[in-house]
Amino acid sequence: MHSTRDRLFLPFLGPVYSSLSESAETLLRVVAGLLLVTHGYGKILNPFGAVGMVEGLGFYPGVFWSPLLAATEFFGGILVAIGLLTRPAAIASAIVLAVTVYFHWIVKAEGIGGAEKSILWTAIMLYFAVRGANTQSVDARLGRQF
Template identity: 85%
Template sequence: MTDTTTHRPGLILPFLRPLYATLNESAETLLRVVAGGLLVTHGYGKIMNPFGAVGMVEGLGFYPGVFWSPLLAATEFFGGILVAIGLFTRPAALASAIVLAVTIYFHGIVKMEGLGGAEKSILWTAIMLYFAVRGSNSQSVDARIGRQF
């Protein structure tokens, strides 16, 4: 049988081990809540005007825009809520990561902003991919209902 445990380097200050162990899950929860909450904030304007991005999404090659624009709005707004509270965390984070990957292309290539213009999208995409793979933890609605994808 193969050992699947990961080797972690020893701590330089081993007396901090209990602090790290105590804060480990809370730090992950904080990252999930903040990332989801910021996605809700970012999607709020789009959910108030779900057809407002029709021209932009069609400009990226997503036709018909009247389909993709509300889907974009719902993914950002409702997906952010789901990630923040930890309900259906994996599929909500995956959908958000896909939307955010498109924003990397939009800012980095279409608007020719390069890495500087796409860096926030890259960071958000990485965070959402983390939660798409990791799922939620014990401090989530998924854990309260005892199920997750």
């Protein structure tokens, strides 16, 4: 059986890849989480501001779903970024982002071009929902993962 290093086109880079893989994964988690926080910041300042939008998507009552959307994006992003309760936060975020895929692709009729960022974010959150956080996380420091 061959190791991954034996299958690399440039095997001498194997140690570089091995030493940076966890840091790259952490960077992806932190950046995705912080971008979600940034996206949810305006909503958390005005948690009822999206009532009309969520009701327009069929989520009633909007006074319930709008603050939940704001909290999921803002606080869920913080949790993903620091790696605390990573899986539940990523699952909740993936659900919200899947709805944004529907919103852009179907409701606004923008197709894949309009939904591509939401698709990418959804995929990233699904990755962390399945993978959880790595050793560079609060979950790891606590010695527990969901």
